[in-house]
Amino acid sequence: MGTHSTPHAQARRLQWRNVLARHALLRWSCAPLAAALLAALGWGASRPGWITLLRGCAVHPLLLAVLALALTAAGTSRHKRRVQGRLALSWLAALPIETPLLHEVARLPLAVGALVLAAIGVALSTGLPSADAGGVLLPLAIGAGIGFVTGWYWRRAERELGPGSWYASVRRARAGTLRASLRPLGYWALARTRVWGRPRVTARQVLVVLLGLPMATPGAQALAAVAATLIVWHLLALLAAVVRVAFAAAWWMAPTPTRLGRFTAALVHLAWLRQLAACVLALAALAAFGRPALLHRGAALAGAWLTLCVISGATACAIAWRRRAHG
Amino acid sequence: MTAALSVQGLSAGYGAHRVLSELSLEIGSGQWFALLGPNGAGKTTLLHCIGGLLAPQSGQITVSGIPLQGRALEAKRLLGFGCAPERLPDLLTGRQCLEIHAAAKQLRTLDEGTSSLVRAFEFEPLLDRFVDTYSTGSRQKLAVLLALLGEPALIVLDEAFNGLDPASALALKRQLRERVAGGRSSVLLATHALDVVERYADRAALLLGGRLVHTWEAQELAALRGSAAGLEGAVAAAAAATANPSSAA
Structure with a gap:
């Protein structure tokens, strides 16, 4: 050999x-x-x-x-x-x-x-x-x-792994029509998030969290920990997806007459709305605990996170835009 | 008459590696210009400079008289650029890619020329599928459709016939020829397909070591079509003459 x-x-x-x-x-x-x-x-x-x-x-x-x-x-x-x-x-x-x-x-x-x-x-x-x-x-x-x-x-049954888009859904397919819009740039970031958040990936995070819990943890708390893990993973994946797509999309769009403002708005706003929805969901779950102090802290954290998302998304778009040759 | 594309004294490269040196080129309105050259000659680098993907180290590029460096948005409105198929967004559908480019070019919908090409390419069933499920040929078709969208004054294509089936390749050649003949567009095509250049191009140039070393005008191309050696022989002779000027003299 x-x-x-x-x-x-x-x-x-x-x-x-x-x-x-x-x-x-x-x-x-x-x-x-x-x-x-x-x-x-x-x-x-x-x-x-x-x-x-x-x-x-x-x-x-x-x-x-x-x-x-x-x-x-x-x-x-x-x-x-x-x-x-x-x-x-x-x-x-x-x-x-x-x-x-x-x-x-x-x-x-x-x-x-x-x-x-x-x-x-x-x-x-x-x-x-x-x-x-x-x-x-x-x-x-x-x-x-x-x-x-x-x-x-040992020959385990092999699972056929498909392309990443298997985990992303086609949005607004309208047979025979085409409506000019930069909005699909936002779908690109959402699709990337879904690929990163597919069960194969999130199952590992959930498993690590569950294994890290003490044996005597009540079921409700374990479920809450799992939910929190999934929400945090989703928020991080959304932010990372926006940054990654910003660079790929800026390159792809370089030969077109697009302005940075339109590009940034199209790419960031859908992901930001998703972030907002996830934060509202998390705050609603926190409210169920009936502890106002915890809810206030969560709200402050959510506000800071949403601000961070806007800033980092816009910054990524601006940096990606400047890397191109002209305009 | 204003040239569709004018490149003056263009130098460009990647870091310390200079690929293009003081290159000048002019493509008239309603002209199909073929860019020939061996691998690594700088064809794609030149196209990337024109597409705004790579900043030149020096020189100026104008599209229909509008400088790309100073008035990029205006110049890009006149430009249709065929990106490399592997750089298309994997997680968007073909329709979404077209929608984005249509919006960027401020169109409401597909123009008739591009719509007819969608039909000729038999691309409709692929429109609502994600790009990462496309074959190489299908990606190439989408890249071409994006470049031709909105009847741009200058169409820039890099090896656009790679991976296309014969029927689709023929449809594309006819579409480009039709646009050029009608004076609606000019075409800059970087290619190794000499048969396409012989039959369809109005002018051709050989790029070697970052410089244009020979240009064939329309009459010369027409003459080469009937000759035994054809363009293949002419390109080889021009390359040999550049490599060894004394023997050529």
Whole structure:
């Protein structure tokens, strides 16, 4: 496999070299960043909490092995599918060489394994008994090894992922008519928000929030936390979408005789109305708690947020406009 | 008579990399001008300067006598620019793209020429679909429709026939020819399709290393149509003469 994987590895090495050659800041910050990460790893691994955790894990080797197996199997299966897709579309795909699939898929678990090994090594040097280190390492290695093989051969049902517009709805389709209007610029930002807010993405945010709640949290509070997460995500996505679309649309509209004011109004106002609606919804939910102080604070926050949205949207439009050549 | 496009002493590039050097060019009213040149010669850079997508380092561009640098809005009212198909907005439908450009050009609805091209392209079923579901050819059609919208005095197209099926390509050529013949528009087409240039263009120029090195007038193009080597041979000869002036002399 060594010689077969050469073009892929060489291409990646050259691409990285070019990136580092082009960006001086990245080039000079790489080594300090790596050193800082290693120092942080060393510091974290020498903490008493880490040693206690490892000693606790050493008591349940079977559980540890099963956990390592499950996580590695799921991760490998998913990672393999992604790597396969990437290699199939690679510019080197047509070359008469064996695709370095195993090499590409194994790199991630090997890197994670090396980090875990280093962290256990540091703990070993700062007081972890060698028996406990062995009691953690052995089940982890066995579980990860079996998990990698399982994940490699595990064929999960593949879901067909469509283009981003699957998640955005067509607005005001009027067969046979065309009404000249800059209003669809606003739809562009809304469609981008819907793509960023599709269930596949928001489900992850919701899961993280739910996992972060204490076990004894009442259901109503958990639901409120989920609702708040979705609203905050929607507000952030709307703001980011306006900024992103401003730059793409300014470029696309550059050869047309459009004025900045019309462009900004068309792009920002629909997204801002959505922001307003989301804020009103959130305030209505806060009002249901029956705590005026909380409602007042929420109203002030919503006002500040809506002002920020207008300012940042208009600023993004102005910057994007100025980047064009004329007018 | 005012030229549809006048470019005087244009220099442009990206950062320290200069692509166009002191380029001058004039396209008369009701004229189809073809811009030829190898990859990297600067054709797209020139078109981007005319479209207002790239600021020139020096020089002046006027559209029907209106300077693009000083009176951009007025100049752009006369301009129809075909953007690269991959730069079309993915999350808008074809109809929405047309609506935006129509509003920008202060039109109420599609002009008859563009409407007939929509029919010739069989584009109606695609109008209410998102651009990110379009094929390369469909994107190209939309880019062309946007450029032709509102009967602009100057139509600027970059490789407009790429990806078009033969019927659509023919419809576009006829539409452009009709507009040019009627004196309603001038066309600046950057292309590698020499057969299109031979048959349809009124003038052509070869761009090499950021400079126009040879221009073929209408009579010369007509003469090349009947010759054995054709425009292909003439372009090769002009390129060779530029690369090695002493041997050409």
